[in-house]
Amino acid sequence: MIEDIANLFHGFAVVVQPFNLVLMVIGIVLGVIVGVLPGLGGANGVAILLPLTFSMSPTSAIIMLSCIYWGALFGGAITSILFNIPGEPWSVATTFDGHPMAQQGKAGEALTAAFTSSFVGALFAVIMITLVAPLVASFALRFGPAEIFAVYFLAFCSFVGLSKEPPFKTIVSMMLGFALGAVGLDQMTGQLRLTFGFTEMLNGFDFLIAVIGLFGIGEILLTMEEGLSFKGRAAHINARVVFQTWATLPKYWLLSLRSCLIGCWMGISPAGATPASFMSYGIAKRMSKNGKNFGKGEIEGVIAPETAAHAAGTSALLPMIALGVPGSPTAAVLLGGLLIWGLQPGPLLFVEQKDFVWGLIASMYMGNIVGLLIVLTCVPLFAAILRIPFSVIAPVILVLCAIGAYTVHNSSFDVIMMVVFGILGYFMKKTSYPMAPMVLAIVLGDKAEEAFRQSLLGSGGSLGIFFSNPLVSSIMVLGLVALFWGAISTGWARLRGQAATAA
Amino acid sequence: MKRFKRKTTLFATALLGASIAALTLPAQAWEPTKPIEIIVPAGTGGGADQMARAVQGIITKHNLSKQSVVVINKSGGAGGEGFLDVKNSKGDDHKLIITLSNLFTTPLATGIPFSYKDLTPIAMMALDEFVLWVNASTPYQTAKDYMDAIKKAPDGQFKMGGTGSKQEDQIITVAIEKVIGKKMTYIPYKGGGAVAVQLVGGHVDSTVNNPIEAVAQWRAGSLRPLCVFDSKKLDYHEPIANGKAWDSIPTCKSAGLDVEYLMLRGFFAPPGISKEAVDYYVDLMKKVRETPEWKKLMDDGAYNQTFMSGKEYLDWVAKAEKTHEELMKSAGFLAAKSN
Amino acid sequence: MxxxxxxxxxxxxxxxxxxxxxxxxxxxxxxxxxxxxxxxxxxxxxxxxxxxxxxxxxxxxxxxxxxxxxxxxxxMQENGLFAEWPALWQVVSVVVPTTIYVLAIPYLGMYVSSAILIAAFMKYFGRYSWLFSIAIAIAVPAAIFFMFEIWFLVPLPKGPVESYLGY
CATH class of the missing domain: 1.10.287 (Helix Hairpins)
Structure with missing residues (x-):
């Protein structure tokens, strides 16, 4: 332990070299850019720069590359809040309250809260990595298909049953989400399904295309119907907003802590940042006294998903380093880089490449601090984008959405599907079909189905596998509790709601 | 100045290719005029993706091409998306695709319409080996121990983890089942790294991971290689784990498990591109293979370093397709006609 | 609202x-x-x-x-309106050009079709001068071009104009 701390300080010494600090800033800025542009994710940024880094020392290279990763995590929140377009999958839940806040002229507050929460989440996860990395890594090994399914089940249960929309409409959009997620190649049997013979459908419907369409394009159509302006452009924005928001944040410490724990948990059990953000949002909505206001611009609805997403995104790097299994596509590309530098990720990396590992961990601390400073200074700038007239910014958003949809699979068909989803989103919103369950189902559906079927293959078709050991049983029970709690509380709320309207 | 430098590099590369001088000279006649795209018909982080990105890195670092190289993943439909894209880019001489076995398995298993005949072969870069792995805490020291255990157990008790469905890992599994006459339960996962970790965690009993996917766990002492699915032992003598090198792993055939399987890691181009362009790329790939980074990659992954191009390569691919068709037919993996 | x-x-x-x-x-x-x-x-x-x-x-x-x-x-008892015709017309007037835009991308390329969309949108809805509209319509795709093609090496669909310019 003492030795570890000495190593960490050595790592800091490496990181604060001027050259490495410059790389860090470059990485963060690039990361924010790829995070902002929908479709261009951290994986792109890392993949493109990887070849350039072969001439650097591995430590310098990983500092720059991991800073792109941090930058992308920060950047995803910006477009979610400003335009209702999640730049990254894990910022979808941020749109639920972040965008309404921007519409009410509180874009500065929302951005500050998002960035600060991201920082808190990431920092928490880094501290955890520093202290308990080997322990956590062996814990991650206990996750077989049944455990992974249980985690998805839990994430799902904590989120469903929350919407105030009619229950049967919620069911329809959720189930359609599952069906949409199932289109394409079935991983388990290698069969094509629901493609009806169209080769364009091979890819299935990527979550990002659905999200860009439903949220981004749908929002523009709604704005058109209601008259041409982005609400909130009159917001008065100055640099003080950062400090004013900071003053309100400490009272949400419990929420932050809970979101950090959810995030770390989801990042290590290899579910990832996206389900973490949804789960954290769902639980926050239930626990908060302001739960009713969630979805209408409640700052807690920004803090919860952002904290969890970053805690998860950061702790997802741990399985990569310790086990050689990437927790995300970005991590996968980083992993490829490690191999080219002659570093073998895996259990021995901590022993054989101390400099590198502690340099990386130190860069996680520094990268997040530098990142926070950079994005916070830009808050007024980002918020000022809302002052651009709608008829200028709207076509630019349409173009960026189209590019985002195209780059997911380099397919023009996806761009067409994006418009279809946009129209669908407009009608869903107008006829009060909730979109969040559909999005969640598209994200989690195929993975959950895969884990479910893998488990059943292993157990020879017996459902008992989901209660076969203490770990999986306790996650499943937690999930069931969350599910029925949700049903009961919504039922209760509905009863009370009906009584209120009757009276 | 820059111009001068470029000329010297050109001169140097010309020297490098001197051994194949007669072929190299016309190759200089064609040069890419825009970035070269390498399509990866698989997701990020897999073996093919790693190799494509390594090639990208090597070409960039050693300035082997005037134009940059771009790697694009098109993994939809078990890679069908990537192959269809290349098939439909007739005459586009700035596009390459790196293959894995799904060049053969995807059209057979899904009925997605493409074949190696639709593409222009460039070169075989290497062949990827397959090794039978078990968890190091199990008592099986040799492939024979493990097979005996399977034979004694009821059908389906032993679980084999692998990448994808009806692809190379499952083909090998079916071949093993044929030899020992017992069924195993095959569980498909998304990526090779995840499969290895599932084996470390004890969620499956064995895997047929490529060396590069499992080497880290072997070195850490959590996995044990039993045998390699090749006709000869791996040609790598550097000790990896516990003083054992790759060449200490016996062939499966010698252990009484007569199964051989190698996976193609090679490049193809779209149909209808000029002879000059093909020569350029063959030459480019030869230069890539000369670099220390490439050698390092080969060492790390214990690849079979066979290089082929031209007719030899085409013949190999044709033969491999036949083998796959037979293997998949006997395993019942061919696409149903109703699809 | x-x-x-x-x-x-x-x-x-x-x-x-x-x-x-x-x-x-x-x-x-x-x-x-x-x-x-x-x-x-x-x-x-x-x-x-x-x-x-x-x-x-x-x-x-x-x-x-x-x-x-x-x-x-x-x-459903209440017989409210879904939306008024003029409001719907606004929606349609975005959906139709957007649809044409995405259908044109494979043929005209991302950059040219984007430029046309931006110019048309600004002119029609924003009533900006031709000069300003065209300036923005050229500047934005140009910025995107440098960002994606040059910087991040992400190729976007290209049409006849780009191939005339050598891309």
């Missing part, structure tokens, strides 16, 4: 009719899912559930829930 629309009290399609139509459409998607699943088998085979098992039941639930939603929609 915009109050002007309701106060003006103009004409438009009734909310009930749109609701019924959209509900039927969702049901149709559910039906598609059922048909597609039946094609690949919905049983519980040797490998656990078959490929169509999961989407089949999803589709079935969609169809059943649609029946409930349809009854609710038909029973």
């Amino acid at each position: 915009s109050h002007s629309a309701k106060e003006a009290g103009g004409a438009g399609p009734s909310h009930r009719n749109v609701e019924i139509g959209f509900t039927l459409f969702m049901g149709f998607l559910g039906l598609l899912s059922i048909i597609g699943s039946l094609q690949v088998g919905i049983g519980w085979g040797a490998e656990g559930p078959k490929a169509g098992f999961f989407p089949f039941y999803c589709g079935l639930i969609v169809v059943l829930s649609t029946v409930v939603n349809l009854i609710n929609a038909i029973r």
Whole structure:
């Protein structure tokens, strides 16, 4: 332990070299850019720069590359809040309250809260990595298909049953989400399904295309119907907003802590940042006294998903380093880089490449601090984008959405599907079909189905596998509790709601 | 100045290719005029993706091409998306695709319409080996121990983890089942790294991971290689784990498990591109293979370093397709006609 | 929310009719899912559930829930408007050009079609001068070009203009 701390300080010494600090800033800025542009994710940024880094020392290279990763995590929140377009999958839940806040002229507050929460989440996860990395890594090994399914089940249960929309409409959009997620190649049997013979459908419907369409394009159509302006452009924005928001944040410490724990948990059990953000949002909505206001611009609805997403995104790097299994596509590309530098990720990396590992961990601390400073200074700038007239910014958003949809699979068909989803989103919103369950189902559906079927293959078709050991049983029970709690509380709320309207 | 430098590099590369001088000279006649795209018909982080990105890195670092190289993943439909894209880019001489076995398995298993005949072969870069792995805490020291255990157990008790469905890992599994006459339960996962970790965690009993996917766990002492699915032992003598090198792993055939399987890691181009362009790329790939980074990659992954191009390569691919068709037919993996 | 629309009290399609139509459409998607699943088998085979098992039941639930939603929609008492015609016209006037835009991308390339969309949108909705519209319409795709093609090496679809310029 003492030795570890000495190593960490050595790592800091490496990181604060001027050259490495410059790389860090470059990485963060690039990361924010790829995070902002929908479709261009951290994986792109890392993949493109990887070849350039072969001439650097591995430590310098990983500092720059991991800073792109941090930058992308920060950047995803910006477009979610400003335009209702999640730049990254894990910022979808941020749109639920972040965008309404921007519409009410509180874009500065929302951005500050998002960035600060991201920082808190990431920092928490880094501290955890520093202290308990080997322990956590062996814990991650206990996750077989049944455990992974249980985690998805839990994430799902904590989120469903929350919407105030009619229950049967919620069911329809959720189930359609599952069906949409199932289109394409079935991983388990290698069969094509629901493609009806169209080769364009091979890819299935990527979550990002659905999200860009439903949220981004749908929002523009709604704005058109209601008259041409982005609400909130009159917001008065100055640099003080950062400090004013900071003053309100400490009272949400419990929420932050809970979101950090959810995030770390989801990042290590290899579910990832996206389900973490949804789960954290769902639980926050239930626990908060302001739960009713969630979805209408409640700052807690920004803090919860952002904290969890970053805690998860950061702790997802741990399985990569310790086990050689990437927790995300970005991590996968980083992993490829490690191999080219002659570093073998895996259990021995901590022993054989101390400099590198502690340099990386130190860069996680520094990268997040530098990142926070950079994005916070830009808050007024980002918020000022809302002052651009709608008829200028709207076509630019349409173009960026189209590019985002195209780059997911380099397919023009996806761009067409994006418009279809946009129209669908407009009608869903107008006829009060909730979109969040559909999005969640598209994200989690195929993975959950895969884990479910893998488990059943292993157990020879017996459902008992989901209660076969203490770990999986306790996650499943937690999930069931969350599910029925949700049903009961919504039922209760509905009863009370009906009584209120009757009276 | 820059111009001068470029000329010297050109001169140097010309020297490098001197051994194949007669072929190299016309190759200089064609040069890419825009970035070269390498399509990866698989997701990020897999073996093919790693190799494509390594090639990208090597070409960039050693300035082997005037134009940059771009790697694009098109993994939809078990890679069908990537192959269809290349098939439909007739005459586009700035596009390459790196293959894995799904060049053969995807059209057979899904009925997605493409074949190696639709593409222009460039070169075989290497062949990827397959090794039978078990968890190091199990008592099986040799492939024979493990097979005996399977034979004694009821059908389906032993679980084999692998990448994808009806692809190379499952083909090998079916071949093993044929030899020992017992069924195993095959569980498909998304990526090779995840499969290895599932084996470390004890969620499956064995895997047929490529060396590069499992080497880290072997070195850490959590996995044990039993045998390699090749006709000869791996040609790598550097000790990896516990003083054992790759060449200490016996062939499966010698252990009484007569199964051989190698996976193609090679490049193809779209149909209808000029002879000059093909020569350029063959030459480019030869230069890539000369670099220390490439050698390092080969060492790390214990690849079979066979290089082929031209007719030899085409013949190999044709033969491999036949083998796959037979293997998949006997395993019942061919696409149903109703699809 | 915009109050002007309701106060003006103009004409438009009734909310009930749109609701019924959209509900039927969702049901149709559910039906598609059922048909597609039946094609690949919905049983519980040797490998656990078959490929169509999961989407089949999803589709079935969609169809059943649609029946409930349809009854609710038909029973809907209030006869409000879905939206007024002028407001809908605004929506359509974005949907149509956007659709043309995305259909044109494979032929004209991303950059040229984007430039046309931006210029047309600014001119038609923003009533900006041609000069300003065209300036923005050229500047934005140019910035995107440098960002994607040059910087991040992400190739976007290109058309005749780009190939004339040597890309």
